[in-house]
Amino acid sequence: MKSESDSRNQKVELRRLLLQQRQAIKTQDWRAKSDRLCLQIQAASLFAKAQTILAYFSFRQEPDLMPLINQASDRVWGFPRCVGKSLFWHAWSATSNLPLQSGAYGIKEPHPDCPALEPEQVDLILVPAVACDRQGYRLGYGGGFYDRLLSDPAWATKPTIGIVFEFACLANLPVDAWDQPLSAVCTEAGLFDVPEIPGV
Template identity: 45%
Template structure:
Protein backbone atom coordinates (compact mmCIF):
# COMPACT_ATOMS: atom_id res chain seq x y z
CA UNK A 1 0.00 0.00 0.00
CA UNK A 2 1.16 3.54 -0.68
CA UNK A 3 0.95 6.37 1.86
CA UNK A 4 -2.44 7.63 0.63
CA UNK A 5 -4.00 4.17 0.97
CA UNK A 6 -2.44 3.68 4.40
CA UNK A 7 -3.78 7.07 5.51
CA UNK A 8 -7.30 6.16 4.43
CA UNK A 9 -7.14 2.80 6.19
CA UNK A 10 -5.69 4.27 9.42
CA UNK A 11 -8.34 7.02 9.54
CA UNK A 12 -11.11 4.45 8.99
CA UNK A 13 -9.73 2.32 11.85
CA UNK A 14 -9.72 5.27 14.24
CA UNK A 15 -13.21 6.38 13.23
CA UNK A 16 -14.51 2.92 14.12
CA UNK A 17 -13.48 3.39 17.75
CA UNK A 18 -16.47 4.00 19.98
CA UNK A 19 -16.35 7.04 22.26
CA UNK A 20 -15.74 4.73 25.24
CA UNK A 21 -12.92 2.84 23.46
CA UNK A 22 -11.28 6.09 22.36
CA UNK A 23 -11.41 7.55 25.88
CA UNK A 24 -10.13 4.31 27.48
CA UNK A 25 -7.26 3.91 25.02
CA UNK A 26 -6.37 7.59 25.39
CA UNK A 27 -6.22 7.27 29.20
CA UNK A 28 -4.09 4.13 28.90
CA UNK A 29 -1.74 5.91 26.50
CA UNK A 30 -1.46 8.91 28.86
CA UNK A 31 -0.61 6.57 31.76
CA UNK A 32 1.99 4.79 29.63
CA UNK A 33 3.54 8.09 28.49
CA UNK A 34 3.85 9.23 32.12
CA UNK A 35 5.98 6.14 32.88
CA UNK A 36 8.55 7.01 30.19
CA UNK A 37 11.74 8.45 31.68
CA UNK A 38 12.19 11.00 28.86
CA UNK A 39 8.70 12.37 29.55
CA UNK A 40 9.32 12.41 33.31
CA UNK A 41 12.53 14.42 32.85
CA UNK A 42 10.95 16.92 30.43
CA UNK A 43 9.70 20.27 31.67
CA UNK A 44 8.75 22.01 28.39
CA UNK A 45 6.71 19.76 26.14
CA UNK A 46 5.20 20.54 22.74
CA UNK A 47 1.97 18.60 22.31
CA UNK A 48 -1.28 18.79 20.34
CA UNK A 49 -5.01 18.98 20.86
CA UNK A 50 -6.71 15.86 19.53
CA UNK A 51 -8.62 15.90 16.28
CA UNK A 52 -10.06 13.04 14.18
CA UNK A 53 -9.84 10.58 17.10
CA UNK A 54 -6.13 11.11 17.75
CA UNK A 55 -5.10 10.03 21.23
CA UNK A 56 -6.54 12.59 23.65
CA UNK A 57 -3.73 13.97 25.84
CA UNK A 58 -5.89 16.51 27.71
CA UNK A 59 -5.90 14.43 30.95
CA UNK A 60 -2.14 15.05 31.08
CA UNK A 61 -2.55 18.78 30.51
CA UNK A 62 -5.02 18.95 33.38
CA UNK A 63 -3.16 16.63 35.77
CA UNK A 64 0.34 17.98 35.09
CA UNK A 65 -0.52 21.60 34.43
CA UNK A 66 1.49 22.80 37.42
CA UNK A 67 4.58 20.61 36.87
CA UNK A 68 4.95 20.71 33.06
CA UNK A 69 4.92 23.63 30.64
CA UNK A 70 2.90 22.90 27.51
CA UNK A 71 3.27 24.34 24.01
CA UNK A 72 0.81 23.91 21.13
CA UNK A 73 1.14 24.46 17.39
CA UNK A 74 -0.48 27.03 15.18
CA UNK A 75 -0.21 26.79 11.41
CA UNK A 76 1.54 29.86 10.01
CA UNK A 77 1.49 29.61 6.21
CA UNK A 78 3.09 26.18 5.72
CA UNK A 79 4.91 25.99 9.06
CA UNK A 80 4.18 25.41 12.75
CA UNK A 81 4.69 28.02 15.48
CA UNK A 82 4.55 26.80 19.09
CA UNK A 83 2.78 28.82 21.78
CA UNK A 84 2.68 28.24 25.54
CA UNK A 85 -0.62 27.32 27.17
CA UNK A 86 -1.73 26.36 30.67
CA UNK A 87 -4.77 24.34 31.71
CA UNK A 88 -7.79 26.64 31.95
CA UNK A 89 -6.53 29.32 29.56
CA UNK A 90 -8.73 30.27 26.62
CA UNK A 91 -8.51 28.41 23.33
CA UNK A 92 -9.72 29.30 19.87
CA UNK A 93 -10.15 27.33 16.66
CA UNK A 94 -7.26 27.53 14.22
CA UNK A 95 -6.49 25.98 10.85
CA UNK A 96 -8.06 22.59 10.12
CA UNK A 97 -10.47 23.07 13.04
CA UNK A 98 -7.70 22.45 15.59
CA UNK A 99 -7.75 24.18 18.98
CA UNK A 100 -4.94 26.70 19.54
CA UNK A 101 -4.05 29.02 22.43
CA UNK A 102 -5.83 32.37 22.21
CA UNK A 103 -2.76 34.24 23.45
CA UNK A 104 -0.24 33.83 20.67
CA UNK A 105 2.25 36.53 21.60
CA UNK A 106 5.06 34.22 22.75
CA UNK A 107 6.59 31.68 20.37
CA UNK A 108 8.78 28.93 21.80
CA UNK A 109 12.27 28.44 20.44
CA UNK A 110 13.29 24.81 19.86
CA UNK A 111 16.30 25.38 22.11
CA UNK A 112 13.93 25.69 25.09
CA UNK A 113 11.86 22.56 24.33
CA UNK A 114 12.60 19.22 26.03
CA UNK A 115 10.19 16.94 24.14
CA UNK A 116 7.92 17.05 21.10
CA UNK A 117 4.83 14.80 21.07
CA UNK A 118 3.85 14.14 17.45
CA UNK A 119 0.39 12.85 16.47
CA UNK A 120 0.57 9.87 14.10
CA UNK A 121 -1.95 8.00 12.01
CA UNK A 122 0.56 5.15 11.89
CA UNK A 123 4.15 4.50 12.88
CA UNK A 124 6.71 1.77 12.35
CA UNK A 125 9.46 0.18 14.42
CA UNK A 126 12.11 2.22 12.60
CA UNK A 127 10.52 5.45 13.86
CA UNK A 128 8.87 6.55 10.62
CA UNK A 129 5.43 8.08 10.95
CA UNK A 130 2.43 8.58 8.75
CA UNK A 131 0.67 11.90 9.21
CA UNK A 132 -2.14 13.55 7.30
CA UNK A 133 0.07 14.47 4.35
CA UNK A 134 0.34 18.22 4.88
CA UNK A 135 4.08 18.10 5.59
CA UNK A 136 3.96 20.44 8.60
CA UNK A 137 6.00 18.17 10.88
CA UNK A 138 8.32 17.17 8.00
CA UNK A 139 9.15 20.84 7.42
CA UNK A 140 9.61 21.37 11.17
CA UNK A 141 12.07 18.46 11.38
CA UNK A 142 14.25 19.91 8.60
CA UNK A 143 15.22 22.76 10.94
CA UNK A 144 18.44 21.56 12.66
CA UNK A 145 17.33 23.05 15.99
CA UNK A 146 13.97 21.21 15.91
CA UNK A 147 15.69 18.07 14.65
CA UNK A 148 17.73 18.05 17.88
CA UNK A 149 14.58 18.00 20.08
CA UNK A 150 13.56 14.47 21.18
CA UNK A 151 10.40 13.44 19.29
CA UNK A 152 7.86 10.78 20.27
CA UNK A 153 5.09 9.63 17.96
CA UNK A 154 1.73 9.27 19.69
CA UNK A 155 -0.58 6.64 18.23
CA UNK A 156 -2.87 3.81 19.16
CA UNK A 157 -1.56 0.25 18.95
CA UNK A 158 -3.80 -0.40 15.91
CA UNK A 159 -1.69 2.15 13.98
CA UNK A 160 1.58 0.36 14.66
CA UNK A 161 3.13 -1.22 11.55
CA UNK A 162 6.25 -3.31 11.10
CA UNK A 163 7.39 -1.09 8.22
CA UNK A 164 5.90 1.98 6.52
CA UNK A 165 6.87 3.37 3.13
CA UNK A 166 9.02 6.47 3.60
CA UNK A 167 10.65 9.08 1.41
CA UNK A 168 14.29 10.21 1.53
CA UNK A 169 13.28 13.41 3.36
CA UNK A 170 11.35 11.60 6.12
CA UNK A 171 13.07 11.91 9.48
CA UNK A 172 12.46 9.12 12.00
CA UNK A 173 11.21 9.78 15.52
CA UNK A 174 13.15 8.69 18.61
CA UNK A 175 10.19 6.81 20.12
CA UNK A 176 6.62 5.66 19.58
CA UNK A 177 4.13 5.63 22.44
CA UNK A 178 0.91 3.62 22.32
CA UNK A 179 -1.60 2.56 24.95
CA UNK A 180 0.31 -0.73 25.31
CA UNK A 181 4.00 0.06 24.84
CA UNK A 182 6.83 2.51 24.41
CA UNK A 183 9.17 1.72 21.55
CA UNK A 184 12.49 3.54 21.74
CA UNK A 185 14.19 3.66 18.35
CA UNK A 186 17.89 2.95 18.23
CA UNK A 187 20.09 5.05 15.98
CA UNK A 188 21.03 1.97 14.04
Protein backbone atom coordinates in the same frame (compact mmCIF):
# COMPACT_ATOMS: atom_id res chain seq x y z
CA MET B 1 13.20 0.30 -6.11
CA LYS B 2 9.91 2.10 -5.48
CA SER B 3 9.34 5.39 -7.25
CA GLU B 4 8.28 8.51 -5.35
CA SER B 5 4.77 8.27 -6.85
CA ASP B 6 4.43 4.60 -5.72
CA SER B 7 5.35 5.62 -2.20
CA ARG B 8 2.94 8.57 -2.29
CA ASN B 9 0.07 6.37 -3.54
CA GLN B 10 0.81 3.79 -0.84
CA LYS B 11 0.75 6.48 1.81
CA VAL B 12 -2.53 7.96 0.54
CA GLU B 13 -4.27 4.58 0.63
CA LEU B 14 -2.82 3.61 4.02
CA ARG B 15 -3.78 6.99 5.47
CA ARG B 16 -7.38 6.58 4.22
CA LEU B 17 -7.74 3.07 5.70
CA LEU B 18 -6.18 3.91 9.06
CA LEU B 19 -8.17 7.13 9.52
CA GLN B 20 -11.34 5.20 8.71
CA GLN B 21 -10.37 2.59 11.30
CA ARG B 22 -9.55 5.22 13.92
CA GLN B 23 -12.81 7.09 13.45
CA ALA B 24 -14.72 3.82 13.84
CA ILE B 25 -13.47 3.41 17.46
CA LYS B 26 -16.36 3.72 19.91
CA THR B 27 -16.12 6.80 22.15
CA GLN B 28 -15.82 4.69 25.32
CA ASP B 29 -12.95 2.64 23.84
CA TRP B 30 -11.24 5.80 22.53
CA ARG B 31 -11.39 7.31 26.02
CA ALA B 32 -10.01 4.15 27.68
CA LYS B 33 -7.20 3.76 25.11
CA SER B 34 -6.27 7.45 25.43
CA ASP B 35 -6.15 7.19 29.23
CA ARG B 36 -3.88 4.10 29.06
CA LEU B 37 -1.64 5.83 26.52
CA CYS B 38 -1.27 8.85 28.83
CA LEU B 39 -0.15 6.53 31.65
CA GLN B 40 2.48 4.98 29.32
CA ILE B 41 3.89 8.43 28.48
CA GLN B 42 3.92 9.40 32.14
CA ALA B 43 6.07 6.35 32.95
CA ALA B 44 8.64 7.13 30.21
CA SER B 45 12.11 8.42 31.11
CA LEU B 46 11.96 10.93 28.20
CA PHE B 47 8.87 12.44 29.84
CA ALA B 48 10.36 12.40 33.37
CA LYS B 49 13.35 14.45 32.18
CA ALA B 50 11.28 17.02 30.25
CA GLN B 51 10.05 20.31 31.67
CA THR B 52 8.75 22.01 28.50
CA ILE B 53 6.80 19.67 26.23
CA LEU B 54 5.13 20.26 22.87
CA ALA B 55 1.82 18.44 22.40
CA TYR B 56 -1.35 18.74 20.32
CA PHE B 57 -5.12 19.04 20.71
CA SER B 58 -6.85 15.81 19.66
CA PHE B 59 -8.64 15.96 16.29
CA ARG B 60 -10.61 13.26 14.46
CA GLN B 61 -10.15 10.73 17.30
CA GLU B 62 -6.41 11.11 17.70
CA PRO B 63 -5.27 9.86 21.12
CA ASP B 64 -6.36 12.49 23.64
CA LEU B 65 -3.47 13.84 25.75
CA MET B 66 -5.57 16.13 27.97
CA PRO B 67 -5.57 13.73 31.00
CA LEU B 68 -1.75 13.83 30.95
CA ILE B 69 -1.62 17.61 30.38
CA ASN B 70 -4.07 18.28 33.23
CA GLN B 71 -2.27 15.92 35.61
CA ALA B 72 1.26 17.16 34.80
CA SER B 73 0.40 20.81 35.38
CA ASP B 74 3.90 21.42 36.77
CA ARG B 75 5.22 21.23 33.17
CA VAL B 76 5.11 23.94 30.52
CA TRP B 77 2.93 22.68 27.66
CA GLY B 78 3.21 24.05 24.14
CA PHE B 79 0.70 23.73 21.29
CA PRO B 80 1.00 24.55 17.60
CA ARG B 81 -0.53 27.35 15.62
CA CYS B 82 -0.57 26.71 11.88
CA VAL B 83 0.55 29.73 9.84
CA GLY B 84 0.98 29.13 6.12
CA LYS B 85 3.17 26.02 5.85
CA SER B 86 4.77 26.37 9.30
CA LEU B 87 3.95 25.57 12.91
CA PHE B 88 4.43 28.25 15.57
CA TRP B 89 4.43 27.09 19.18
CA HIS B 90 2.81 28.78 22.18
CA ALA B 91 2.66 27.92 25.87
CA TRP B 92 -0.91 27.18 26.99
CA SER B 93 -2.61 25.81 30.09
CA ALA B 94 -6.20 25.19 31.12
CA THR B 95 -5.97 28.26 33.38
CA SER B 96 -5.07 30.59 30.47
CA ASN B 97 -7.28 33.66 30.14
CA LEU B 98 -6.85 33.59 26.37
CA PRO B 99 -9.44 31.44 24.55
CA LEU B 100 -8.45 28.68 22.16
CA GLN B 101 -9.15 29.38 18.51
CA SER B 102 -10.14 27.23 15.55
CA GLY B 103 -7.27 27.00 13.06
CA ALA B 104 -7.15 26.58 9.29
CA TYR B 105 -8.01 22.85 9.49
CA GLY B 106 -10.64 23.18 12.22
CA ILE B 107 -8.09 22.10 14.85
CA LYS B 108 -7.97 23.97 18.16
CA GLU B 109 -5.02 26.36 18.46
CA PRO B 110 -3.66 28.62 21.19
CA HIS B 111 -4.37 32.33 20.89
CA PRO B 112 -1.56 34.19 19.04
CA ASP B 113 -0.97 36.30 22.20
CA CYS B 114 -0.08 33.22 24.29
CA PRO B 115 3.68 33.20 25.11
CA ALA B 116 5.76 31.97 22.15
CA LEU B 117 8.08 28.98 22.66
CA GLU B 118 11.46 28.82 20.91
CA PRO B 119 13.38 25.58 20.15
CA GLU B 120 15.97 26.16 22.91
CA GLN B 121 13.19 26.12 25.54
CA VAL B 122 11.75 22.76 24.45
CA ASP B 123 12.74 19.36 25.97
CA LEU B 124 10.34 16.93 24.24
CA ILE B 125 7.86 16.82 21.34
CA LEU B 126 4.80 14.53 21.41
CA VAL B 127 4.09 14.08 17.70
CA PRO B 128 0.61 13.24 16.34
CA ALA B 129 0.47 10.71 13.50
CA VAL B 130 -1.86 8.54 11.46
CA ALA B 131 0.58 5.63 11.97
CA CYS B 132 4.13 4.88 13.13
CA ASP B 133 6.39 1.91 12.49
CA ARG B 134 8.96 0.00 14.52
CA GLN B 135 11.78 2.01 12.92
CA GLY B 136 10.30 5.25 14.25
CA TYR B 137 8.94 6.54 10.95
CA ARG B 138 5.51 8.18 10.98
CA LEU B 139 2.71 8.54 8.51
CA GLY B 140 1.36 12.06 8.85
CA TYR B 141 -1.65 13.77 7.35
CA GLY B 142 0.06 14.79 4.12
CA GLY B 143 0.70 18.47 4.91
CA GLY B 144 4.39 17.98 5.74
CA PHE B 145 4.25 20.27 8.81
CA TYR B 146 6.14 17.93 11.13
CA ASP B 147 8.54 16.78 8.35
CA ARG B 148 9.55 20.43 7.87
CA LEU B 149 9.76 21.04 11.62
CA LEU B 150 11.87 17.95 12.39
CA SER B 151 14.27 18.55 9.50
CA ASP B 152 14.92 22.12 10.69
CA PRO B 153 18.37 22.11 12.43
CA ALA B 154 16.92 24.12 15.35
CA TRP B 155 14.45 21.30 16.09
CA ALA B 156 16.19 18.20 14.69
CA THR B 157 17.97 17.26 17.95
CA LYS B 158 14.84 17.39 20.14
CA PRO B 159 13.58 14.04 21.52
CA THR B 160 10.32 13.04 19.83
CA ILE B 161 7.64 10.50 20.73
CA GLY B 162 5.14 9.45 18.05
CA ILE B 163 1.64 9.06 19.52
CA VAL B 164 -0.68 6.45 17.96
CA PHE B 165 -3.07 3.73 19.05
CA GLU B 166 -1.67 0.20 18.94
CA PHE B 167 -3.58 -0.78 15.77
CA ALA B 168 -1.70 1.99 13.91
CA CYS B 169 1.77 0.87 15.03
CA LEU B 170 2.93 -1.11 12.01
CA ALA B 171 6.01 -3.21 11.20
CA ASN B 172 7.02 -0.98 8.27
CA LEU B 173 5.75 2.14 6.56
CA PRO B 174 6.61 3.41 3.08
CA VAL B 175 9.48 5.87 3.64
CA ASP B 176 10.62 8.84 1.55
CA ALA B 177 13.98 10.61 1.69
CA TRP B 178 12.55 13.54 3.68
CA ASP B 179 10.92 11.39 6.39
CA GLN B 180 12.52 11.96 9.80
CA PRO B 181 12.60 9.06 12.30
CA LEU B 182 11.28 9.71 15.81
CA SER B 183 13.12 8.92 19.07
CA ALA B 184 10.32 6.67 20.37
CA VAL B 185 6.75 5.58 19.71
CA CYS B 186 4.01 5.29 22.34
CA THR B 187 0.69 3.42 22.16
CA GLU B 188 -1.76 2.34 24.85
CA ALA B 189 0.18 -0.96 25.00
CA GLY B 190 3.56 0.58 25.78
CA LEU B 191 6.41 2.81 24.69
CA PHE B 192 9.43 1.65 22.73
CA ASP B 193 12.63 3.51 21.92
CA VAL B 194 13.71 3.51 18.30
CA PRO B 195 17.22 2.21 17.53
CA GLU B 196 19.39 4.96 16.08
CA ILE B 197 19.89 4.69 12.33
CA PRO B 198 23.52 5.23 11.30
CA GLY B 199 23.99 8.46 9.40
CA VAL B 200 20.56 9.89 10.38
